[in-house]
Amino acid sequence: MQLKNESRHGMRNRVLPTHFDDSDDEYSPDDKKRLHALRCLSVVVGLVLFKWGRKIISRFLVLVTLFFTLIAVEIRAHRFVYVHWQELHSMAPIVEVERVCPKPAYETLTNAAIPPPPTPGKICITTLTDEKHRSTKQKLLGWRDYEGVMEMGWQNKQDYATKHGYFLFDGSDAVDGNRPPGWSKVKAAQKLMKMDNCSWVFWMDADTVIMDSDRRVEDFLPSDPTKHLVIAQDLNFTRYNSGSWLVRNSEWGHDFLDSWWDMTSFIRPVGMALSGDQDSMNALILERDVFSKNGGQGVSPPQCTFNSFTYMIPPWEQANAIANIKDQKYYM
Numbered sequence: 001m002q003l004k005n006e007s008r009h010g011m012r013n014r015v016l017p018t019h020f021d022d023s024d025d026e027y028s029p030d031d032k033k034r035l036h037a038l039r040c041l042s043v044v045v046g047l048v049l050f051k052w053g054r055k056i057i058s059r060f061l062v063l064v065t066l067f068f069t070l071i072a073v074e075i076r077a078h079r080f081v082y083v084h085w086q087e088l089h090s091m092a093p094i095v096e097v098e099r100v101c102p103k104p105a106y107e108t109l110t111n112a113a114i115p116p117p118p119t120p121g122k123i124c125i126t127t128l129t130d131e132k133h134r135s136t137k138q139k140l141l142g143w144r145d146y147e148g149v150m151e152m153g154w155q156n157k158q159d160y161a162t163k164h165g166y167f168l169f170d171g172s173d174a175v176d177g178n179r180p181p182g183w184s185k186v187k188a189a190q191k192l193m194k195m196d197n198c199s200w201v202f203w204m205d206a207d208t209v210i211m212d213s214d215r216r217v218e219d220f221l222p223s224d225p226t227k228h229l230v231i232a233q234d235l236n237f238t239r240y241n242s243g244s245w246l247v248r249n250s251e252w253g254h255d256f257l258d259s260w261w262d263m264t265s266f267i268r269p270v271g272m273a274l275s276g277d278q279d280s281m282n283a284l285i286l287e288r289d290v291f292s293k294n295g296g297q298g299v300s301p302p303q304c305t306f307n308s309f310t311y312m313i314p315p316w317e318q319a320n321a322i323a324n325i326k327d328q329k330y331y332m
Helices: 029-053 059-090 136-141 149-164 181-193 251-261 277-288 315-323
Strands: 002-005 012-014 094-097 122-127 167-170 198-204 208-210 229-233 240-248
Touching (some): 122 149, 149 167, 149 208, 167 181, 181 198, 181 240, 181 251, 181 277, 240 251, 240 277, 251 277
Parallel strands (some): 002 094, 122 198
Antiparallel strands (some): 012 208, 198 240, 229 240
């Protein structure tokens, strides 16, 4: 079942449920059987290969081959279940449920008691994918496949930018092949920060769409000139999500992005489900105490309002979800 939120304050949602809990509890019983069957098949193939191969080459080479075979099959098995899970829920009926998301708790450009002077420059939106830069290794072992995602969500972003006079930029050329593509959001934002006519840079993951085009970005921008970062919390509400955020084109903003990019110890291997960019961003936010009540440089709008997630509900949970719709902090 898919619940369609008729929220008056929803800023954006996800085209695909890319941020979901991939534990076994999220899989249906049939999905679990498929995953375990593929795992068993990989072990059988590995044992046969070991028994046959040791007569020809050294056991060391066979073990290395077995190791990489198991990794490849495991990744492909999870991708199979992941895609199957999406297809299953794409066929689920859509149930419309009205819910009003809360407004930001801080003063914004549109609700300040004393309106601040107009900020020179435009709001610049950017997004990207690595679709044009993926290597054969990434296509074979990559957990997520974003082929066609940019095209799917681009028109939605373009219509929104045109409606409100924002600038939309495709940052795909900024992809750094030496890191997972998630890191290149920093480079795309830095490129726009060098443009004098961009007062704020709005990063949006490629798999996002604007759900309420009447809501302007200014409805989330802080009126306080000492605030330079706008970002919502992640699903677990203990960290911040790097899927959508706004950074002011300021000295603080430039330094924040530079420091984020330099946190190389967080870089994950290319092709894995997580790239490490979000972990590094959260570490930097914690290190700098960005959300300190005394002089912090960031503000965090409600997740339901600004950076909500698509949450697909299994049929056996739909009744409880509808009964407790007011308690949900994200889109469903």
